[in-house]
Amino acid sequence: MFSLIQLESFVAVAEELHFGAAATRLNMTQPPLSRQIQLLEKELGAQLFVRSSRKVELTAAGQTLLPSARRILDLCTKTELDVRRVSTGDAGSxxxxxxxxxxxxxxxxxxxxxxxxxxxxxxxxxxxxxxxxxxxxxxxxxxxxxxxxxxxxxxxxxxxxxKDRLVVALPEGHALATGGGVRLKDLEGQPLMMYSTAEARYFYDLVMRLYESAAVTPTITQLASQVPALLAFAAAGLGITLVPASAMDFAPPGVVAEELKGHAGLEDLNRADLHxxxxxxxxxxxxxxxxxxxxxxxxxxxxxxxxxxxxxxx
The missing domain is CATH 3.40.190.10 (Periplasmic binding protein-like II)
Structure with missing residues (x-):
């Protein structure tokens, strides 16, 4: 099987049609270049060049090999670049x-x-x-x-x-939807759409800590694992829920938000950060x-x- 150095040597001579110029292009001397061409011709069983003291010409076999040799070398160069790009993070998935x-x-x-x-x-x-x-x-x-x-x-x-925080999501027209914020104490007895402990433990624990900090017992009526489902419950008028403030930008019609307000330290406790x-x-x-x-x-x-x-x- 021929080697890449043999193909590079062949292409250089085929394009330059001069062994001396091809050797200079490849940063090598002429004897090893000639040796690479001889090895390639022996491997392929075909003469690739007609040489004389005045000129070098491609044979019919050489003309047939040249486009394929170029494609092989281009593919090798592309493969090398692709591998390097993946290794440096410039490509891949x-x-x-x-x-x-x-x-x-x-x-x-x-x-x-x-x-x-x-x-x-x-x-x-x-x-x-x-x-x-x-x-x-x-x-x-x-x-x-x-x-x-x-x-x-x-x-x-x-x-x-x-950085994010929880807000109270309410059905439009709810008595607590005043625009002035809601105290945790005001949530006593309100039907609460709550997070599933299995799939949304982070939010479940956060809501429970907020309620406990104000000595309020939640009245849980619905469970869901995702915020959009809880907002849909609120839009349907089934009760209230606590959701990240960022979620209100995508809340369905019929839902309004109120900020939580209350005791000292509430702001530090009410963190719904994304990592x-x-x-x-x-x-x-x-x-x-x-x-x-x-x-x-x-x-x-x-x-x-x-x-x-x-x-x-x-």
Missing amino acids: IVLGYTAIAGQAALPWLLRLAREHMPGVSLVLREAVSADQLEALSRGAVDLGLLRPIVSRSGVHTELVF LAWNENGDNPAAARLRELILARLSPQGIPGEGSLPVAGD
């Missing part, structure tokens, strides 16, 4: 997990960032609740996740990318590059800086 609300609040910004700085990379999007994303990250089935920090998971690192998560042992260069692009746009406190992802409510 990234599997990105995201929650339903993150898909509307934060994901568009991230997609624009990737399109602007990594046009050669494909993104595979997978909507999933935070618990499922953590599991997928641990298994290496997802490269990056936009999730709520439900629990710490060995080998999975998270970084704050989006970027990744497996510390991940080996996807493209995912690592996108992660660095995202983190480079965050301030040292983890809050998005100027010109990047907006901070919900700011």
